[in-house]
Amino acid sequence: MIPTKLFRIIEPFGHLLESILMNIIYGFPGRRVRVIGVTGTNGKTTTSFMIHRMLHEAGIKVALLTTVANGIGDDLKIQKIHMTTTKASVLQRRLREFARAGVEWVVVETSSHSLAQYRVWGIPYEIGVMTNITEDHLDYHLTFDRYVEAKRRLFRIVNRHGLRFGVANADDKNGKRFADTVENSTTYGIKKGELRAQDIRLSSDHSTYTAKIGSDSYHMTVNIPGEFNVYNSLAAAAVGRKLGLDADEISKGIAALDAVEGRMNVIDEGQPFKVIIDFASTPDAFENFFSSVRPLTKGKLIAVFGSAGQRDKKKRPVQGGIAAKNADIVILTEEDDRDVDGTSILNEIAAGATKAGKKVGKNLHLILNREEAIGFAMTQATSPDDVVVLLGKGHERTIERANGENPWNEAEVARAALQALRAQKTSSSKKTK
Secondary structure, three states, X not given: OOXXXXXXXXXXXXXHHHHHHHHHXXXXXXXXXXXXXXXXXXXXXXXXXXXXXXXXXXXXXXXEEOOOEEEEOOEEEXXXXXXXXXXXXXXXXXXXXXXXXXXOEEEEEOOHHHHHOOOOOOOOEEEEEEOOOOOOOHHHHOOHHHXXXXXXXXXXXXXXXXXXXXXXXXXXXXXXXXXXXXOOEEEEEOOOOOEEEEEEEEOOOOEEEEEEEOOEEEEEEEOOOOHHHHHHHHHHHHHHHHOOOOHHHHHHHHHOOOOEOOEOEEEOOOOOXXXXXXXXXXXXXXHHHHHHHHHHXXXXXXXXXXXXOOOOOOHHHHHHHHHHHHOOEEEEOOOOOOOXXXXXXXXXXXXXXXXXXXXXXXXXXEOOOHHHHHHHHHHHOOOOOXXXXXXXOOOOOEEEEOOEEEEOOHHHHHHHHHHHHHHHHHHHHHHHO
């Protein structure tokens, strides 16, 4: 058996050899399309969708490769593979399919793993986008600096192959590090940046703001709520500017995106309270999510989430603390425990929640089975002003347990729980009469 340290040294080169071979087999398809890469800890998927929709609405033949879906134009298929950037064989095959279909641009959500492992070798990215960088995947990268450098390969190493333009978040402490890597770049933000969001108005279902850069202004409507999606749309707008889209094409293109599966999705089965599904699964994503949802929640905020097994343990109590400070009721459950004892994971999250003031059995509940946890959460919403949030699984179509991958659909489970709750209330009402 290869020692862990030696394996970490060898592993990337195995992927590199596969990437070289797949490029040769498929004829270096990345050279026959123009590629936009989007990287960062959070917001990659939504930003990729925004860029794709904006270009599509502008009449450009554009393809998309993300965690959630892949395809050309409106013909997007659900991504079933449980990873952000697929292995080289799948990636190169899809790029060849896009090239043969006459696609001009491809938007590729690009993970730190794929960059560190050279899985995207041979793809001549033309535009690189950085959304934000916070601690994540340290179980693999080991240190935060190595994680940042893996992300920066999209701007640094790939630059040798042709990266011509960079887009970086100026409000992120690592934004300048990315922007300075590429000679031609644009920074964006709310507090800082060349492309700046002003007059921001947030609501429960959309946001509006004015984006300004120099003498140019863009009146923006983002139909996916949350301040963090203002940032994502700014990144997309910066790409649109670089590609020569006018103000109308940029603003209408971004407004045309109504939703991204698993990102701030509202589930409506006629219940009086609101249910939201989101993929948030890092401390930073939790901060962003709760800072957007909490101020707009007049009643109780009920949060359901867990933490994946075989992943960074340090974030578990941190997320527990963030949720405890923002949610009135916290329900801890499985998220992809894999072969790790689920109860131990819940206890680690609970340690952070109890430290922040929550009490087990009162406003903190540990329910290992996710379906049961979601059902219980619905019963805790007793007012039309209450909001139930289901975090961590989002769009994913499987949940990983010790026995392997099991079918999962968070939206369907939520809908079934709401239907069961309604049936129960109807039955109780009839008995009362």
